[in-house]
Amino acid sequence: MIDTKKVIEFLEKEGSVAVLPTDTLYGIVARAADQTAVTRLYELKKREGKPGTIIASSLEQLELLGLKKRYLKAVEQYWPGSVSVVIPCAEPKLNYLHQGKNSLAVRIPDKTYLQEILDRTGPLLTSSANNPGEEPASSVAEAKKIFGEKIELYVDGGNLSGNQASTVIRIVDDEVEVLRQGAVKI
Numbered sequence: 001m002i003d004t005k006k007v008i009e010f011l012e013k014e015g016s017v018a019v020l021p022t023d024t025l026y027g028i029v030a031r032a033a034d035q036t037a038v039t040r041l042y043e044l045k046k047r048e049g050k051p052g053t054i055i056a057s058s059l060e061q062l063e064l065l066g067l068k069k070r071y072l073k074a075v076e077q078y079w080p081g082s083v084s085v086v087i088p089c090a091e092p093k094l095n096y097l098h099q100g101k102n103s104l105a106v107r108i109p110d111k112t113y114l115q116e117i118l119d120r121t122g123p124l125l126t127s128s129a130n131n132p133g134e135e136p137a138s139s140v141a142e143a144k145k146i147f148g149e150k151i152e153l154y155v156d157g158g159n160l161s162g163n164q165a166s167t168v169i170r171i172v173d174d175e176v177e178v179l180r181q182g183a184v185k186i
Contacts, residue, residue, distance in 0.1 A: 002113045002155055008120045010153045017041050019129050019143045021157025022055065023109035024082050024166045024183055025136045026143050027126035028151070029055075032065055035096045038125050042099070044150055045127050051098045052127035053084050053105040053166070057118035062106055065123050066091045072106070075171060080110035082183035086170035097125060105168055128165065136165065 002021075010016055011029070015036040019028050028045060030037035032054050041052065056062045059072045071087040078085055084105040089098050098104050109115070118124065128136035129143040137143035138161035140154045167182035178186050 002157060004113055004116045007117050007153070007155055011117070011121045011124070015040060016153070017044060017151055018153040018155065019137075019140065019147065019151055020153075020155035021160060022126055023107075023111045023114055025160055025163055026129040026138070026140070026157070028129050028143075028147070029124045029126045031121050032097060032123040032125045038096055041125060041127065044147060046132055047099075047127065049099050049101065051101055051104055052125045053107055054097070054123050055107050055109055055114070055118065055126055056123040057115050058108065061118070061123050066094050067104070067106065078169075078184075079108035080115075081107075082109070082164075082166045083107065083186070084166040084168045086168065086179065103170075107166055138163075 010018060011031055014034055017028060017030045017037055017040050019026055028041055030041040059076060062072055063069050067089055075085040084107040086103050086105045089104045090102045130136045131146055137146060139159050140156045144154060164183040167184040167186055168180040169186060170177050176186060
């Protein structure tokens with residue numbers, strides 16, 4: 001059983017980055033509104049010019065973060081679930097999230113414990129718990145081998161080796177373009 005209260009309290013501290021089971025794989029996560037935490041996450045993942053995915057409990061949370069309602073409403077039929085949708089995001093105030101790419105992948109997961117966490121923390125930036133080019137960690141032990149003491153909180157959700165990453169799509173001229181086939185077949 002995941003102690004959601006402990007996770008929420010930890011993530012609400014400025015600069016906090018954790019590893020936890022998302023709705024798909026183990027992810028390294030930080031509150032999307034916390035620039036310090038987001039910067040730490042990208043440094044830990046060695047990611048530059050390749051934004052992570054924003055997970056939220058609702059469209060309203062994504063709007064409050066600064067994403068445009070019209071883009072979210074156009075793709076809401078894919079949620080909740082394991083489909084990440086890349087939407088335009090040219091907001092200069094969100095450059096720390098999209099790293100100058102002017103787009104972000106967003107998802108509303110369907111896991112109850114994750115919804116409970118997101119309801120309190122707001123949207124989280126997430127990226128699979130791995131080093132670039134390597135397979136994602138399927139257990140907390142594997143994640144600890146990668147990040148060690150650099151991450152203060154690891155949440156054990158068991159072995160996730162049978163899980164797939166989210167399917168990533170974008171809508172171009174009313175057509176669905178599959179960028180990565182994953183947990184949901186499109």
